[in-house]
Amino acid sequence: MDQHVKVSPDVDGVRVIACAGEFDQDTLEPLRQAIAGALADPVRTIVLDVSEVAFADSSMLNELLRLRRTGRPLVLAGPLSPQMARLFELTSADRIFTVVDGVETARITRPAR
Template sequence: MQVWPDEDEVRVIVCVGDFDAETLGGLKAASAAAIDDSGVRRIVLDIGGVTFADSSMLNVMILLLNSGRLVLAGIMPPQLGRLLEVTQAGQLFTIADTVEAARGL
């Protein structure tokens, strides 16, 4: 996982790899920091590199969503898409094709 520096008050968190209860530490820390930073007007979660996600990641995504500042970016990985479909949570999220597009929302 990588966090891009704020540009135009947008925090980008890049997710790559598997995300479950045991591997969420970095994502949780980056998410909490973004939520707590009052200078961040938009949080972009780049999901294009996610290879596995379970309900633990979905919980972090919902926490970010509740901040009112979240936009997902990237082509939806099949496994994450399936998780959002099964839980019917997909309709809750704003999704942009690219990080650049998400910055503009």
């Protein structure tokens, strides 16, 4: 399965980056570019739609952790795939990321600090 990253126009200071497919160290560059663009712009919150991510490895998790460390508010829009949910559970990432069901809910959610 391929991967796809789509950046939607900002609405009320919220940038939505939708990811679909499989993400590992060899396929992360489009996501990295989308994140860099969001960080370069004055967006209030970044919503990363991961509801269509079929596979994510530690490389993607590390990218999400780097993004979180920037201090920019981040909300993950799910639901998470079973594989991604397991990755988050095994690494305790489920305790530090704000994950909600759906992009619209993510747009209005204040992420935990």
